[in-house]
Amino acid sequence: MKTEQELGKKPVPHSCAVENVRVFSSSLEATTFPKTIKVPVTLAEISVVVCVEANVQLEKPALEIIRTWKSVILEQCELVPTFNPYAAKLFGSGFIRKNIEYATADHMSDSAVCGDIRHVSALLPFDFCVGITFPTSGPSLQLTPDVSSSGELGNKAGTAAQLNMGLFGNRQVYNEKPYCELVYSEFTELDIGQGSKKGKSVEQPFSSVREKIVLNLGLKVLQDQQVPLPVPTPPPPHKPPFTCK
Numbered sequence: 001m002k003t004e005q006e007l008g009k010k011p012v013p014h015s016c017a018v019e020n021v022r023v024f025s026s027s028l029e030a031t032t033f034p035k036t037i038k039v040p041v042t043l044a045e046i047s048v049v050v051c052v053e054a055n056v057q058l059e060k061p062a063l064e065i066i067r068t069w070k071s072v073i074l075e076q077c078e079l080v081p082t083f084n085p086y087a088a089k090l091f092g093s094g095f096i097r098k099n100i101e102y103a104t105a106d107h108m109s110d111s112a113v114c115g116d117i118r119h120v121s122a123l124l125p126f127d128f129c130v131g132i133t134f135p136t137s138g139p140s141l142q143l144t145p146d147v148s149s150s151g152e153l154g155n156k157a158g159t160a161a162q163l164n165m166g167l168f169g170n171r172q173v174y175n176e177k178p179y180c181e182l183v184y185s186e187f188t189e190l191d192i193g194q195g196s197k198k199g200k201s202v203e204q205p206f207s208s209v210r211e212k213i214v215l216n217l218g219l220k221v222l223q224d225q226q227v228p229l230p231v232p233t234p235p236p237p238h239k240p241p242f243t244c245k
Contacts, residue, residue, distance in 0.1 A: 036226040041139050043079075043178065044132050048217045052096060053210075055194070056122045061205035062102040062193065063113055069099045070187050072217065073123075077180030079132075079221060081143060086134045088141060090221065092180070093127035096213060100191075105205040113203055124211065132221065142225055144173040176224040183218035 074094040081088050100122070104115035134140040151167040154160070193206030 034226065035229045037229055038224055039227055040222045041225040041227065043134065043139055043141060043221045043223055045183070045218070045220050046090070046130065046132065048090075048092070048128050048130055048219060050126045050128050050215045050217065052124050052126050052213045052215060054122075054124050056098075056100065056120060056209045056211060058100075058102065058118075058120060058207055058209065060104040060106070060115075060118060061195075061207050062118075062209075063105040063115060063203060063205055064103050065191055065193070065209070066101040066103060066117065068101070068189075068191065070189075070213075071097050072182065072185040072215070073097055074180070074182050074217075077219065079141070079178040079180075081141065082131075084133075086136060086140065088132050088134070089129055090132055090180075090219075091127075091129050092217075092219070093125070096124040096126060096187075096215060098122050098124060098211070098213075100209060105203065108203065108205075124213070126215065128217075139225075141178065141223065143175050146173055147171040178221060178223040181220045181222065183220050185218070186216040187213060189213040 072094060073096075074092065076091065076093040078091045079088050080091060098121070099119055101117065101119045104118055105113050106116065107114040148170040149168070152161040153165045153167065155162050190212040192210040192212070193204075193208075194210050195207035
């Protein structure tokens, strides 16, 4: 296949391209050796209360709930600064993984109920947003803002700016991102069987469970920071033992 130059056609210029690139040698401007150590610093330890309500459908009608087990899966925990340098908002979301073990009601008579022991595992989503106020003294959130600048050059006559020239500069700081650790989780709940058919029998099977859960989350908010190394204290001078002459 012939190219455009071989056919006598002028090549179409590219709309976007980079040309005449020159790279100059660089050298170290400054080297520092700070006497610090980079460690996780605890910014705050908080307790968050979340209320969750949901319906859990059962595979078979249940006669009673035998037992339940719950755990927390924390998927998101982000600290967002506010207009106050000593305050921030903590956004979090996740799931409550709940396992329900129940007895089914497959066959019922006036004197007995027969069935199986089954279970269902459900993921109940939750989210929260709470405020954190840091003390003015002690560990706090360290975020250095970016800096940008711009300027214009005047023409030779000094009457206007040169539109084809400009001075620009910026400094971008890569801050350490705060993160969370799950310390503990506490639950109190009320399970209500729903979907039962009214009848004369005392045993009333139900097909779904209405969950009303109060969740208490213990969270630790941390950030990797540069902490000064402790200066070792020199030992006291050695004193010769006291002797009597």
